[in-house]
Amino acid sequence: MGAKEIKHEAAFLFAERGYDGTSMSDIAKRVGIKTPSIYTHFKGKDDLFLSILEESAMSELVYVRQTFQQEHPFKQMIKDLFYSYVHRYREDVMLRFWIRTSFFPPHELEKKVVSKFNHYLDKLENELKETFQEAIIDKKINDIDPERTATVFVALLDSVFIELLYGGYESVNRRVHALWTFFWESLQTKE
Template identity: 30%
Template sequence: MHTRDKLKQTALALFAQHGYEGTSLAQIAAETGIKKPSIYNHFPNKAALFLAIFEEVESGIVALIDDSLTRSHDLPTRERLERLIRSCATFIRREHQGVFYKRYLLFPPTDVATQVAAISNDNERRINAHLHVLFEDGRQAGELRALPEAQFIAAFYCLMDGLFAENFYYDADTFERRLEGAWAVFWAGLEA
């Protein structure tokens, strides 16, 4: 693995665990096995390292959604949507990425808050485009009831946000049972 990638991997874990303010470049360097000045060969400062990680994590979510919907393209809407939600739930349960993502989406470091919001808004537009296609496909196939697309998208995000919170409260088995229950109610509200 290249040093730049090691730095990002190490910093991701430290930022998720200790927060942006609680993580120093010296810690990141020590955990990576390099000297602090060597970081500057890869990133001009801590903010640039953080933003590179945030953008990578955000892009990973979009890629995950794209992959899930592409792989399930020929399936009925119910199965496509359930697979999508399960893929997102798997991401949420990843030890460092899930925590990092939500932590900094909700509480971005002050010095990079504007950039975090811009990255997040751009990726939300990309995710919404995927959800739009899924919604339209489901409506045209007669599998989704008549409701405004904005409600569908809002409900999807609310479900995902709820699952994220559940991830902190419950072990894997309990989380899975709660996901099953939430999915059943979510689908009942959408099914034609």
């Protein structure tokens, strides 16, 4: 087993049990190797965790950028991004890890996690701001403040993330639909 497989299985355990609830022996057992084999690839649990954190942050930014590069109508592109978190949360271990870690960082790594997450949020808001600016220029949405709109979008995503962590899929879907409808209605041009 290589570092990629170790990170994947560790991300699953960290997402399910948290940092403190996951031991290196748990990870080794899930991967099907002996615990010392993990140290061939990672200095320790912190190094493994931070490596997964870095990969998940980059993965999420790549996903957002790829969504914005698709040739879909603006409304569909933004809606797909918004709804994708609910669908991807079930299947994507790295996303589950990312969301859980952003809300429940390990105490001993909290500063590093918060710094990484804030850096990610800054990049996400900037990507969104640019996307909303282009949509305003192309008259696809109202002439609104793109920076504030990006911030609102991210705040709505936070709400979705909390619901994913604490609620069931029925309540998540109901709230996502209500949030999306309200958000889009605020952006629609009045033509």
